[in-house]
Amino acid sequence: MTIFVCVSCRRDLGDGAESFDQPGHGLVEMLQARLRDGGQTGVAVTPVDCLAVCKRPCTVALAGADKWTYLIGDLDPDSHAGEIISAALSFAASENGIVPWRERPASFRKGVIARVPPISVSEAIES
Amino acid sequence: MTIFVCVSCRRDLGDGAESFDQPGHGLVEMLQARLRDGGQTGVAVTPVDCLAVCKRPCTVALAGADKWTYLIGDLDPDSHAGEIISAALSFAASENGIVPWRERPASFRKGVIARVPPISVSEAIES
Numbered sequence: 001m002t003i004f005v006c007v008s009c010r011r012d013l014g015d016g017a018e019s020f021d022q023p024g025h026g027l028v029e030m031l032q033a034r035l036r037d038g039g040q041t042g043v044a045v046t047p048v049d050c051l052a053v054c055k056r057p058c059t060v061a062l063a064g065a066d067k068w069t070y071l072i073g074d075l076d077p078d079s080h081a082g083e084i085i086s087a088a089l090s091f092a093a094s095e096n097g098i099v100p101w102r103e104r105p106a107s108f109r110k111g112v113i114a115r116v117p118p119i120s121v122s123e124a125i126e127s
Numbered sequence: 128m129t130i131f132v133c134v135s136c137r138r139d140l141g142d143g144a145e146s147f148d149q150p151g152h153g154l155v156e157m158l159q160a161r162l163r164d165g166g167q168t169g170v171a172v173t174p175v176d177c178l179a180v181c182k183r184p185c186t187v188a189l190a191g192a193d194k195w196t197y198l199i200g201d202l203d204p205d206s207h208a209g210e211i212i213s214a215a216l217s218f219a220a221s222e223n224g225i226v227p228w229r230e231r232p233a234s235f236r237k238g239v240i241a242r243v244p245p246i247s248v249s250e251a252i253e254s
Contacts, residue, residue: 002246004243004244046244048244050242051241051242051243052197052239052240052241052242053240053241059241061241061243063243063246064246065246069196069243070179071198071241071243112179113179113180113240113241114178114179114180114186114188114198114240114241115177115178115179116131116178116188116190116196116198116243117131117173117175119129119190119191119192
């Protein structure tokens with residue numbers, strides 16, 4: 001499975017000078033380091049130029065073959081990296097990408113932006 | 128390719144009585160009828176119980192093998208069915224699901240909720 005991380009969205013630094021950072025870059029590095037340290041080789045972390053959510057940085061998408069895709073926003077690299085990895089491992093272990101509500105970290109319950117069903121294999125062959 | 132249509136999201140009828148309809152059902156029927164009448168057999172219309180957007184009915188997702196997935200909201204069955212089909216045909220004709228901005232109907236420019244890259248074939252085999 002893959003954690004797509006938007007590296008385009010801008011986070012307002014709140015200094016009134018319209019300055020911003022792009023926290024997705026740091027989130028990618030943090031997730032990759034934690035997965036490496038934890039020996040989790042089944043989860044790829046892929047930076048993406050724009051998931052088109054924009055107003056709710058950081059945004060990530062959990063995606064995998066034959067699974068629902070989940071888009072989650074409002075994630076902070078400093079406080080949510082552990083929850084993102086936990087949710088990704090639950091997602092990877094699930095049959096279809098739908099993780100039971102009680103197993104979802106708080107940030108994933110609050111931050112859901114959208115979900116999309118998998119394309120069926122038959123359709124993938126047809127198209 | 129597939130147009131996923133959320134049939135769960137509720138549209139407030141604005142009568143102050145908290146009454147609502149679920150316009151996705153009508154949108155599914157309308158899109159299927161138009162595609163059938165137009166002889167467009169390469170586009171499937173699939174109703175989905177909840178795309179988890181909720182606040183911007185109707186919501187649809189354009190998805191296809193090896194393409195970016197696009198989620199679009201704020202769609203009205205009565206006024207946007209033609210634009211949805213037009214966008215779906217542009218999407219189907221595109222190499223990777225990314226339709227040039229100038230070819231996107233107004234409702235798709237305004238209503239974008241998110242997009243997600245395709246899972247690479249190599250990863251699909253690996254997982």
